[in-house]
Amino acid sequence: MKKVIYLDNAATTRTAPEVVDAMLPYFTEYYGNASTIYELGGSSKKAMNEARETIAGILGAQENEIYFTAGGSESDNWALKATAEAYRAKGNHIITSKIEHHAVLHTCEYLEKNGFEVTYVDVDENGKIKLGELEKAIRPTTILISVMFANNEIGTIQPIREIGEIAHKHGILFHTDAVQAFGQLPINVDEYHIDMLSASGHKLNGPKGIGFLYIRKGVKIRSFIHGGAQERKRRAGTENIPGIVGFGVAAKRAAETMQERTAKEIALRDHLIDRVLKEVPYTRLNGDRTDRLPNNANFSFQFIEGESMLIMLDMEGICGSSGSACTSGSLDPSHVLLAIGLPHEIAHGSLRLTLSEETTLEDIDFVVDTIKGIVGRLRDMSPLYED
Amino acid sequence: MKKVIYLDNAATTRTAPEVVDAMLPYFTEYYGNASTIYELGGSSKKAMNEARETIAGILGAQENEIYFTAGGSESDNWALKATAEAYRAKGNHIITSKIEHHAVLHTCEYLEKNGFEVTYVDVDENGKIKLGELEKAIRPTTILISVMFANNEIGTIQPIREIGEIAHKHGILFHTDAVQAFGQLPINVDEYHIDMLSASGHKLNGPKGIGFLYIRKGVKIRSFIHGGAQERKRRAGTENIPGIVGFGVAAKRAAETMQERTAKEIALRDHLIDRVLKEVPYTRLNGDRTDRLPNNANFSFQFIEGESMLIMLDMEGICGSSGSACTSGSLDPSHVLLAIGLPHEIAHGSLRLTLSEETTLEDIDFVVDTIKGIVGRLRDMSPLYED
Amino acid sequence: MYSEKVMDHFQHPRNMGEIEDASGVGTVGNAKCGDIMRMYLDIDDDGIIQDVKFKTFGCGAAVATSSMATELVKGKNIQEALQVTNKAVMEALDGLPPVKVHCSLLAEEAIHAALWDYAEKHGIKIEGLKKPKSDIHEGEEDEEEEY
Amino acid sequence: MYSEKVMDHFQHPRNMGEIEDASGVGTVGNAKCGDIMRMYLDIDDDGIIQDVKFKTFGCGAAVATSSMATELVKGKNIQEALQVTNKAVMEALDGLPPVKVHCSLLAEEAIHAALWDYAEKHGIKIEGLKKPKSDIHEGEEDEEEEY
């Protein structure tokens, strides 16, 4: 088999072997339901509490402010819908940005159909939210501001502390979708005035199908999934113990290795960006040059189209993406790239490469060389390119 | 370590080793996001489709009618809330039973707070829904009937085909919570006129945190978790491939071994019931004597309280439950036992034992002997018992 | 879930049983969970609790607190017995889970009920003792809000 | 996702390039996805398509259908070329995923556009050929409903 260079870590990551090892006993040995009274269930409960403690510790939060969910999308849906419901008496206005993940945007559209008003604040050409516009959008009826910590496509990190301060100043709840940031960037919910925060296990070498929503004590959000008394009666469903344990280990691992790992990723990322911009003409980098996720590079290659590029890269063993994975199947160009001002046909030729701790300098050099060849071939084929 | 006799398989089951084995490669090897274009994601997609096919086959459904979720609770919430929303123009009335799982009941209560009307139909002393009452409850505004396939506490199997026929005759959608039935009883969605069906992986030796909702083609249910385009745009969130693969293998396994396994369980269950009723005075069996889940026994021992009994059983290595696991932490006696007419103090002394394929005759005999001793001790301690 | 002390008293309950012709008997029920406790006191002429027994229909915490409460009042005089609050019992048991705090009230109230019965039978008045409710349902820790 | 034939034509596109002084050139864009295809035809005096080349800015399916379409029209006469529908191209490629059906329309329309250009340049009228739209957005398979 050909060597695979996996550069789509923003879509999902390889579950770390030690994460899998930590999960294994909870499938076949300590498989008890955590809500039971007998010892077998006690082991599950203990393991779950440990994971909760780890995660709370990383965020500077309390254990009982971490609620496990099935992933980032559920967390986002929960945060938005159930807050909207709980605070409806106070107002019906929500502020978010134009470049949120669909889990936030489509939920906002759903809320709009149900009597809420949503302001989608613009971003600048680097994908940073316009703080002035954000503050101006605030109304007496504004109940929630939801802005992602870092963008999944172009990697831009938002000024979360400033947004938190604005929300705080106006007495408005602040939710952040930190699905891409948790485990990659240091986050402290108090410093950043975050009231709710979404994260997902599979983005940091944890398992798929597990996430959490941090809810600051005192926030009167409702349940989203009703039923049993799990998660302090706020999120029903038999606890996914292996998933929770795996998430805990992955979070711990990500926090412990963060500094060293991201320093290495940043160096490789910058090498990738520098070489591509220098060696491939008619190319631009999308997203902020410095305030960007350590492992994210996003390019637009003029005159060519993304899918063709991805297939050709795959034939060379390189996994990348164009737009975000969850919108593939959709033909529209990325709403994020349009929001930063790219015209349709340029947005179409974009390539996202997201590194992992396993990426090497040789990988990156091979990828750049391959890209050069592919871009050349596709441009030759393109009716838009005249040289 | 003391031998553990695990008789709480209605709460959750041991993940079968072959299920875990099937999942493993999808954590560290084929970890690609199923929605991507490269080969690595293709492996994930293929595995997911295989699981979907298996499950559809078992139910006599089409592949594209199976939507993966994070478990039974999410499936129930989705089925009820999103159907209510989609058919609101047609009517605002829902019919369910008094003995549904909280994932259905609490969701109904939520809907009641949001303008819907819900009729909770009675059950008889064996826990069977009163069909006459059900049919009489139908109004022109009734949009949905939701009745569980089999009860999680007392094991009673409902006359699903008859309910389906009633719903069908009146042009009303029919949802069934088959979380306890799927894998234990043969189910065919067409024969039973089922429009939606909830199931959960961890109840049939599959992993926790994965479930599905069957939605018959043509049912115009909305999304519950909004976001990416996964699950044919109906359920957002990066697919939990290991969970889905595990669920597929578990479902296949459960279907293939169903006949032999349940025959064995029924024999042991009946032996358990017969001995307990004969040898422990002031004891009753809850639930229907014959129309009950193959692995379920549920007793009420007069004059004693459930939790004490569970702790004492645990000290002998026996895991059982009193009421359902997800309501532990709640002090109210089981709504199911009250619905079949038990007074509070008798409902309080109930014990549910649910067998698995691993349960042996020796286990059962040891359990009965242990119960006899424990019930005796607790009755000696009870101010209600005068002998 | 439970501390070792709770488990010890649950597995080996002290003073379980009845006292024939007890000086005072009190039975209380817990409105919160439907559980019931009965306390028997044998009080001598000096007002010293010479013997105490209990019967409990209730959860593990109820059994353990009954048992511990009997140990704490045995040999004490009436005023001392009145000081045996549910807090004292819980502390002696190294604590209870929040959802189980109400169970410990059963023990406190059962002792009070038995003392009240004793006072009535002997036509005396015990300083600081109020007529016990037959159902108790106050003083529990705040439960989590419902969502 | 794609059939082997599609992948083969994508990896080794036939007739990719330009024809200088072509008899007819047609460029069409796909309103659905923004992709663009240009077709060059070299038609001899007997109305036989002697040569054909394409350029495509589009997805894998667009490239493969362009390539296959050129193979199907090469050597044919004009009337035969008009029979090369998107269905015919898809069949020759062993099918396309539903979401990619619209891509095959690009190829059909690009040939029509090139033939139209040829007809205009030569002042002739081709039986059954309608003026091509510059943007095509019809005839796609129904997409899934939105929920």
Ligand SMILES: Cc1ncc(COP(=O)(O)O)c(C=O)c1O
């Ligand atoms: C009948 C029934 N419905 C729904 C559920 C909820 O399933 P889960 O805990 O997997 O969300 C359960 C089990 O807990 C159940 O027994």
Ligand SMILES: Cc1ncc(COP(=O)(O)O)c(C=O)c1O
């Ligand atoms: C920023 C962001 N939010 C939300 C999600 C959704 O997370 P999940 O797919 O785990 O539900 C993703 C990833 O898919 C993401 O990148």
Ligand code: FES
């Ligand atoms: S739950 Fe009733 S006394 Fe503890």
Ligand code: FES
């Ligand atoms: S998606 Fe545009 S041509 Fe295929």
